[in-house]
Amino acid sequence: MQFGFGAPVSGPLSGPRDLARIASGGEALGYDYCTISDHVMIPRDIEAKYPYSDTGEFPGRAGGDRHEQLTAVTFVAAKTAKLRLITSVTVVPHRPPVLTAKTLATIDVLSEGRLTWGIGVGWCQEEFEAVGTEPFAERGAVTDETILVCRELWSNENPSFNGKYAKFSNVFFQPRPVQKRVPIWVGGESGPAMRRTAKLGDAWYPIGTNPRNRLDTLARLEAGQERLKKLTREAGRNPKDVGLAYRFSQFGKAIPERADTGDRRLGSGDNAAIAADLRALRDLGVLAVDFSFGGDTADAVLADMRRFREDVLAKV
Numbered sequence: 001m002q003f004g005f006g007a008p009v010s011g012p013l014s015g016p017r018d019l020a021r022i023a024s025g026g027e028a029l030g031y032d033y034c035t036i037s038d039h040v041m042i043p044r045d046i047e048a049k050y051p052y053s054d055t056g057e058f059p060g061r062a063g064g065d066r067h068e069q070l071t072a073v074t075f076v077a078a079k080t081a082k083l084r085l086i087t088s089v090t091v092v093p094h095r096p097p098v099l100t101a102k103t104l105a106t107i108d109v110l111s112e113g114r115l116t117w118g119i120g121v122g123w124c125q126e127e128f129e130a131v132g133t134e135p136f137a138e139r140g141a142v143t144d145e146t147i148l149v150c151r152e153l154w155s156n157e158n159p160s161f162n163g164k165y166a167k168f169s170n171v172f173f174q175p176r177p178v179q180k181r182v183p184i185w186v187g188g189e190s191g192p193a194m195r196r197t198a199k200l201g202d203a204w205y206p207i208g209t210n211p212r213n214r215l216d217t218l219a220r221l222e223a224g225q226e227r228l229k230k231l232t233r234e235a236g237r238n239p240k241d242v243g244l245a246y247r248f249s250q251f252g253k254a255i256p257e258r259a260d261t262g263d264r265r266l267g268s269g270d271n272a273a274i275a276a277d278l279r280a281l282r283d284l285g286v287l288a289v290d291f292s293f294g295g296d297t298a299d300a301v302l303a304d305m306r307r308f309r310e311d312v313l314a315k316v
Contacts (some may be wrong), residue, residue, distance in 0.1 A: 001282045001312055002032035004086060004290030005305055007076055008288065009036055010066040018298040019072070020079040021054050025302040026049040027083040028115070029309050033116070034076060035088035035247070035290050038069035043126035046092055070103050074138040077111035081207035085111060086290070088247065089120035089187035093142040097166040098148040105154060105177045113178035118205055119143065134165060140192055141165075147184065147200045154182060188212035189224070203243035203287065208266055209250070217263040218280055221246070225284065242298075245282060245288040 005026050008014045011220065023034055024092035067075075073085050085107070092100070108115040121143045122128060125136040134142050142165055149166045152159045153173045160169035185205035186197040190213055197204040206224070208216040215221045229239040251267035251274060259265045266277050281289060291308070 001278070001286060001316070002084075002288040003309075004033035004035055004084075004288060006032050006088070006290065006292045007034040007036050008071075008301075009069065010039075012065070012296075013298060013301065014067060016075070019076070021298040022301055023083065024074045024079050026305060027080045029082070029302070029306055031088050031305070031309070033084035033155050033288070033290070035079075035086045035118070036069055036073050036076065037088055037169075038091050038094075039066060039124075039127065040068065040091075040094055040131050041127060042066070043124065043130060046126055048123060048125060070107065073107055073112065073115070077107060077114060082114070084114050084116060086116045086185070087118045088290070089118040091122040091127075092119050092146050093122060093128065093139040094106070094131050095121055097142075098153070098168065100146055101150040101153040104150065104182065105173075105175065107176035108179055108182055109175050115177070115179070116183045116185055118185040118187055119147070121193075140196075144196065144200065148183075167188070189215055194224070194228055195231055195235075197242060197250045198228060198235045198237065201242060203245050204228055205245045205247065207247045207249055214259065215246075216265050217259045217261060218266060218277070218284070219261075219263055220259075221266070221281075222284060243287045244285060245290075246264040246286050248289065248291045251291060271311045272315070275312050278312070278316045 007023050008019060013019065026034055048096045065280075069087060069090060073087060076083070077085055086194070095103075104115060104117055128136045128139070145163045145165050149161055152161050152176050159171065159173055161167060181202070183202045185198065185203040186193060186201035187205045187207070188196075189206045189210045194204065206215050208214065208221070215224055225244055228242065228244070232239045232242050248267045252269070255268050256265055257268040267274055278289060293301050293304045293308070295304055
């Protein structure tokens, strides 16, 4: 099992020195990957509820500094040597399919094969409208087609495609990614997200705190995994070819120890309890787990990461 941390691409620690220090420091501490989030802009008025909190309040709604995701991934790649780079997640419909494929291929080449493309369809209609995307209602279709466009451009010497959102043929597209297959982790906990994973993804990458589709207990996550295996078989693929990653947005004393089912909530409690949860996730076949660490300074964030590495991850 691999362990990751969130790199600050928004807020007071997102400046170049702090971002570089946290990313390179996390690598030096032995973390396997960092995650980098994606919002182009935050509307001042949002009608929809944020999917990953019980209150529906979006944590970044107050505005402030926020970098473009793929540019920030390139920056972090240049400041590190072996740290894997996970987009967590790219809001795929915000960018044109062919340009997305080219940008990601460039990142993979320049990072020497360290990119994992975490993807999602997005949830904030006002942001879609501000960015100027295809219609919000078509975001799932745009995402699926963009994945197919990327796979075509990344794998074929003479690529061609004839879709609704992208059409091309008789083109050069080089250099292609260093990795023969750039891993695609599909975020989201809904039925469509799971079907997208089963059909097109290399791993399912849920967050446990979605109130509509909670995956905050071992039993719930195991049930989700079994459903994913069924969907993968129905899509004509081998379930062994589709992995499972998991993201903790909060952990420890910050969350209740019991879910609404009465079962233990994953990631809650003291260090020993969290380590036991991680061992259980490893036994379930989870390939990667990442965490969000806090602190007012880069030194404080790294100190928190160091303590967690020594007191929890070392016990797994």
